[in-house]
Amino acid sequence: MTRDPADERRTVEEHAAIVARMLEPLTEQPATESVPLDHALGRVTAAEVRSEVDLPLFRNSQMDGYAVRAADVRSAPVALEVSGDIPAGHASPVSLIPGTALRIMTGAPVPTGADAIVPVEDTELVLGRDDDLSGAVVEIRRPRKRGEYVRERGSDLRRGEVLVEAGTRLAPRHLAALAAAGVETVTVRARLRVGILTSGTELVTGSTPAFGQVYDANGIALAALVEEAGATVSMRASSSDDPAAFERILDDALHSSDLVITSGGISRGAYEVVREVLHPHGADVTTVAMQPGGPQATAVIGGVPVFAFPGNPVSTQVSFTVFLRGPLRAAAGLPAVQPMEATLTHRVVSVPGRRQFLRGRLDGDGGVAPASGPSSHLVAGMAQADVLIDIPTDTEVLDEGAAVTVWTL
Known part of the structure; x- marks a missing residue:
């Protein structure tokens, strides 16, 4: 039903609870x-x-060097015949002849009978060449203990x-x-599939705006917010203020999405296409005691929740952050974004009777200052912010030094 303008404005908490209940079927038992x-x-x-x-899959060498028996190098320095070579990826099992050494590369299987690896930097090839180990002899410069530089099978993780x-x-x-x-x-x-619909004859995407037109910032903003919250964009479209045109893209979104978000077209003036189309479906069109983002609407059509946000760019982004970011992150299994406390570095004046979400910027020392004015069209100012400053409904003035709650953007 449509809420009478004379009614008391809904609180942020009340509207957030309604949104959460609408999403319960999607969030309580997430699909996989x-x-x-x-x-x-x-x-x-x-x-x-x-x-x-x-893990590891087999016993292998931790170093480039020589595989030996620790008992054979106890009296190092000692010279040992090099009886072969084991490169990484060597597929055939090899056994070490007692009293000899086998050259071995990092990750190569340790031969049967070897119980230590001597790093190459602790050796010197006194006979033979690196490219021809025939008759080669290596000097082991220091003794090694059993197990040194040997990665045992399953030493990282056991099967099961x-x-x-x-x-x-x-x-x-x-x-x-x-x-x-x-x-x-x-x-x-599974990621929730979210349809994103922006509305307004004035919106332009992919072309130069004519006089009276503007670029559509909300479509890309909502898509990014949805993805960041762990969901996926199933459809993104824009409509003029023609109800038939909006009805068509809404129908497409409802058939391809788990929930739908719209922006624009829900105020009480003329040409409010979203309100007009949603009203026959029993939409709840209301005003929430917040700034920006006061106009809000919800509906369930064919079992699909629809959340309608106001069209000013900052209002759209703040509405998503306040009402949908938490439930979508929960559905995705992501941790909740927790509020922080900061100290105002500037005096702030708020609107009586409205819970205000000012765009703010942290200074690195626990301080926060408004990043722009409170108007809902200041999209460039929003880009300068990294938090929302949460000003309670009953607050008119907060002086410099006051403690405030902030929400990370």
Whole structure:
């Protein structure tokens, strides 16, 4: 239903609770999918991954050098005959003849009978050449203990042990470990599919605006915000103020998305195409006691939640950050963005009866100052900000030095 303008404005907390309830079917039991490892960066594991192999896979050398028996070099310096060569990737098992050494490369299998590796810098080839080890003799300059520079099979991880925990956001280091264990695909939380629709005859994308037109900043901003929150953009389109045109792209978005976000067209003036199209579907069009981002609307059409934000660029970005960033991150398994406390470095005047989200910039010493004015069209000013300064509803003035809550952008 449409909220009467005489009604009390909805609080931020009330509207956030409504948004969260609408998203509960999507967030309480997230879907999963299997993805190739080379597409898994940043995804969140839906289950623990146990290794099906030992790591390392086999006993191998930690250094370039010579494989020996520790007992044969106890009295070093000592000269040993070089009985062969083991490069990395050597496929056939090799045995060490007691009283000799085998040249070995890093990562190569340690021969049977060897229990230590002598690094090449602690040796000298006294007979023979590097490219011809026939009849070669190497001098071992110092003794070695059993196990030195030998990587034992399974010393990193045993088969059946947990390689990556459930709920892990996969970073390059995790992908390396999975690849080393031969894992090719991993089960992760499926990304929510989000349709993004901007509205307004004045919007232009990919061409030079005529007089009275503006570039569409909201489409790309919302797409980036959605991706950053761990979801994926299933569709992105823009419509004029013609209801039939908007109805068409909305229908496409509803069929390809888990939820839809719109920007613009929900105020109480004329040409408010989103409000006009959503109203027959039982949309809740309301005003939230916040600035920017007061006009808000929600609807559920064919089981798909629709969240309509105001069209001014800063209002759109703040609305997403306040109402959708948290639920989308939770659905993706990402940690919540926690508020911080900072100290105002400038006096701030706020609007009575509105919870104001000022764009601010931290100074590195725990201080924060407004990065621009409060107007919702100041998109360049928004670009200079790194936090939102959260000014409570009942606050009119905060002096320099006052403690404030800030939210990282």
